[in-house]
Amino acid sequence: HGLDSQIVIVGCGISGIGAAVKLTKHGFRNVRILEATGRSGGRIKTGKMGNNIIEIGANWIHGPSEANPVFCLSRQYSLLDPESLTPENQDLAIGGHPPWVPNWFSSSGHKLTPELMGPAVELFAEVLEEGGEFSEQGGEPYSSVGEFIRTKVRQRAAERWQGDSLSCQSVRLSLISTLLKAECCVNGTHTLDTLGLGAFGLYKTLPGLDCTFPRGYEGLIDNLMKELPAGIVSYHRPVSCVHWQRVVRKGGREYPVVLECEDGERIPADHVILTVPLGYLKQHHGTLLSPPLPLHKLHSVQRMGFGTNNKIFVEFDQPWWDDDCEVIYLVWEDESDLVDQVSDVERLWIKKLFGFTVLKPTERYGHVLCGWIAGHESEFMETLPEQDVTHSVTHLIRRFTGNPTITPRRVLRSQWFHDPWTCGSYTYTATGTSLQDIHNLAEPLPQQGEQPLQVLFAGEATHPSFFSTVHGALLTGWREAGRLISHYSAPSTFQPTRS
Ligand code: 6YU
Numbered sequence: 001h002g003l004d005s006q007i008v009i010v011g012c013g014i015s016g017i018g019a020a021v022k023l024t025k026h027g028f029r030n031v032r033i034l035e036a037t038g039r040s041g042g043r044i045k046t047g048k049m050g051n052n053i054i055e056i057g058a059n060w061i062h063g064p065s066e067a068n069p070v071f072c073l074s075r076q077y078s079l080l081d082p083e084s085l086t087p088e089n090q091d092l093a094i095g096g097h098p099p100w101v102p103n104w105f106s107s108s109g110h111k112l113t114p115e116l117m118g119p120a121v122e123l124f125a126e127v128l129e130e131g132g133e134f135s136e137q138g139g140e141p142y143s144s145v146g147e148f149i150r151t152k153v154r155q156r157a158a159e160r161w162q163g164d165s166l167s168c169q170s171v172r173l174s175l176i177s178t179l180l181k182a183e184c185c186v187n188g189t190h191t192l193d194t195l196g197l198g199a200f201g202l203y204k205t206l207p208g209l210d211c212t213f214p215r216g217y218e219g220l221i222d223n224l225m226k227e228l229p230a231g232i233v234s235y236h237r238p239v240s241c242v243h244w245q246r247v248v249r250k251g252g253r254e255y256p257v258v259l260e261c262e263d264g265e266r267i268p269a270d271h272v273i274l275t276v277p278l279g280y281l282k283q284h285h286g287t288l289l290s291p292p293l294p295l296h297k298l299h300s301v302q303r304m305g306f307g308t309n310n311k312i313f314v315e316f317d318q319p320w321w322d323d324d325c326e327v328i329y330l331v332w333e334d335e336s337d338l339v340d341q342v343s344d345v346e347r348l349w350i351k352k353l354f355g356f357t358v359l360k361p362t363e364r365y366g367h368v369l370c371g372w373i374a375g376h377e378s379e380f381m382e383t384l385p386e387q388d389v390t391h392s393v394t395h396l397i398r399r400f401t402g403n404p405t406i407t408p409r410r411v412l413r414s415q416w417f418h419d420p421w422t423c424g425s426y427t428y429t430a431t432g433t434s435l436q437d438i439h440n441l442a443e444p445l446p447q448q449g450e451q452p453l454q455v456l457f458a459g460e461a462t463h464p465s466f467f468s469t470v471h472g473a474l475l476t477g478w479r480e481a482g483r484l485i486s487h488y489s490a491p492s493t494f495q496p497t498r499s
Contacts, residue, residue, distance in 0.1 A: 011275035013042025018477030046216030063206025084211035100326035109402025146192030190375035199429035279423030305430035352377035
């Protein structure tokens with residue numbers, strides 16, 4: 001039945017949409033998407049603060065260059081600024097860390113100088129890069145990325161900065177604590193102590209200077225949705241259980257899978273592509289699949305990390321940072337002991353916010369900062385009333401600038417951990433994980449037998465080198481669509497296709 005087979009995609013994020021576009025373009029006639037919420041895009045979510053557009057979820061195209069399918073599609077749809085398209089931008093190899101112009105402020109209300117901070121920035125970058133080199137060597141001499149960085153930083157700081165004053169050494173080490181917290185945000189983990197050293201190098205960066213969408217990331221989703229036949233997405237349709245290895249009869253045909261929806265509807269299928277986030281799968285695997293996941297897959301779901309990274313947008317009447325500033329780091333002078341978590345989450349959660357990125361250009365956004373906070377502190381922040389968050393952020397900025405009159409015009413935060421269909425932000429490679437875990441997540445069920453490929457797995461968590469990104473997610477949707485296309489093009493089941 002090839003092109004007539006019933007294919008149901010669970011989740012209308014970029015991976016689900018990508019799979020649907022590829023399958024329908026190939027000629028599959030019975031493709032449906034079931035989405036729990038009332039919208040498409042999942043973790044790509046553009047919102048508004050006043051007249052400004054803001055990204056609640058994904059922010060940048062990481063590595064916008066020819067090998068990045070998100071860049072190529074966005075260029076094709078004319079969604080990018082001209083400077084993002086230049087060869088110079090595409091050629092820049094930044095290794096995942098854009099060379100943003102920084103400002104540093106200290107907890108005693110002073111601006112810190114580049115002369116003072118420069119050596120700490122360099123040392124951190126050097127050690128972080130070395131941290132990515134272990135997977136190829138096959139050894140893991142430290143228990144985590146956090147332990148590796150702290151050990152190396154302490155050794156080298158003691159050697160290199162011994163001629164400098166104690167207060168200078170101390171504030172540099174405090175900055176390293178801030179940079180550890182920033183790295184928690186990048187990786188979406190509570191602490192770098194749970195980030196595996198051996199697997200750290202699995203994540204690959206593409207060339208290109210990270211860029212944003214001037215009219216919002218959701219423009220990409222809108223354009224992709226236009227490539228789909230009308231009406232193939234059912235919204236507000238959470239799937240509660242995927243029953244596989246069944247024999248279900250409907251309309252004179254037999255199907256191996258039936259999807260049970262929360263509203264009670266039962267939908268038969270030949271193939272299901274599951275794109276639910278890893279955070280959701282961690283919480284619901286016990287009920288979402290029947291029979292349950294085979295143990296090797298389940299163990300990989302449990303071992304892989306899925307953490308929280310949230311944004312706190314803050315708008316001001318006037319900037320308190322330099323004109324050319326692109327990122328603001330907050331340095332707590334009592335944190336020279338290289339810490340990336342607080343001792344008392346409820347009282348001290350705000351210390352986890354490493355700083356802000358500046359929304360540019362000013363003509364477009366006005367004076368808006370995006371604060372970043374990861375981990376359990378971020379999950380606690382989500383539970384607070386908005387006024388409490390505003391109060392804490394205002395107090396924080398007054399303290400670090402030494403200006404007791406600064407008052408934000410508006411504050412708005414994301415709440416990804418409490419989003420019931422995401423349960424966090426994105427995937428990281430936790431201690432004890434390896435490439436095999438990602439392969440296990442991506443492995444279809446069953447792989448062989450009379451009715452293979454009943455349940456296929458896509459979504460950012462299933463990409464071996466681009467997990468945690470939009471381009472990784474899109475590629476996995478295409479991969480699983482391709483798996484079904486090859487399955488039906490194989491000699492034994494060959495079906496003529498239109499393409
Ligand atoms: C990127 C970036 N970015 C910030 C923040 C977040 C993420 N990412 P989806 O969740 O989209 O879709 C699943 C759907 O399923 C969804 O619609 C659900 O409602 C639905 N669903 C769930 N359960 C269901 C059920 N039972 N029934 C039916 N439907 C159901 N990526 O490229 N650039 O700047 C950021 C960022 C705050 C939260 C990001 C970024 C991650 C992407 O957003 C994400 O990967 C994809 O959108 C996921 O698409 P999907 O289809 O898989 O799932 C060195 C080194 C280190 C390693 N990491 C470094 C990389 C940095 C990562 N950066 C991220 C940073 C930011 C700031």
